[in-house]
Amino acid sequence: MRALKGGPCDPIAPLELPHSLHKFQRVSSGDELNMEGYDTFRGGFWNYFSMGMDAQISYAFHSERKLHPEKFKNQLVNQSTYAKLGCTQGWFCASLFHPSSKNIAQLAKVKIMKKHGQWQELHLPHSIRSIVCLNLPSFSGGLNPWGTPNSNKIRDRDLTPPFVDDGLIEVVGFRDAWHGLILLAPKGHGTRLAQAHRIRFEFHKGAADHTYMRIDGEPWKQPLPIDDDTVMVEISHHGQVNMLATHDCRSKSLHHDPSLPSHHSEEDDSDEEDSTQDPEYMKFGAADTFKIPDEIDISHLS
DSSP: OBOOSSOTTSOOTTOOOOTTEEEESOOOTTOTTOOTTBOEEEEOOSSEEEEEHHHHHHHHHHHHHHHOGGGOOOHHHHHHHHHHHHHHTTSTTHHHHSOGGGSHHHHEEEEEEEETTEEEEOOOOTTOOEEEEESSSOBTTTBOSSOOOOHHHHHHHOOOOOOTTSSOEEEEEESSHHHHHGGGSTTOOOEEEEEESEEEEEEOTTSOSEEEEEETTEEEEEEOOOSSOOOEEEEEOOOOOOOOOOTTOOOTTTSOOTTSOOOOOHHHHHHHHHHHSOHHHHTOSSGGGGOOOTTSOGGGOO
């Protein structure tokens, strides 16, 4: 995004970043997003990235807790406060209280990359007010927004179950809180939009002055382009680490079904990524808790 006023190294007042995102004054010369006068923020997440009304409720809860931490010492109170904010923010009556101009399709153009180097625009229903990009099949207290696609969806839309180790990110949309509550049903799921190796959000100029985003539960208020500015968010699969798994873990390596559609192998993807991405970029992701390299002056980070 364009560097905000106040100096390139000053903390950005309107943007309270999650701990896993860090600002850089520059990007490498080979990066297609390298533009003069713009800041690049890099980081990562283990579980999910979300944008829209669910992040708005989370931001309201986060702000209230920062102002009055003494009121948030009980789990039951926290949950009831969260539900109350969902009502007061209009998440349960989004069709009445949430402006359609702030729906995801009106805010941004969404592109996905299923095959290396081939971006395609993703069609979003105009009623989608919240979008979630999942790295793990778990969201909002352990619910699975993607669910398990039936054989018709697997065949016609090239969808697969949400394996934790397939290198794919599941993109799910929600209309409102009632749509989210369907996840409590045995086979409930959100609106399955896509599975991809990369996702890009290109925000429209003048659609709104801000939106809300969060990664792994940490929300922030994101300024959006007003005039000729550009704001772009790109998400890509970075790498994998070995972890202990429960007996019912959805792992492709443990429960591979030959009948499922095949995607690019992770080995092929990693080779292609290595040939196109700058080494500096590859240092950032879920590995090592998003550690800042030693050569970066931390005083220059917001």
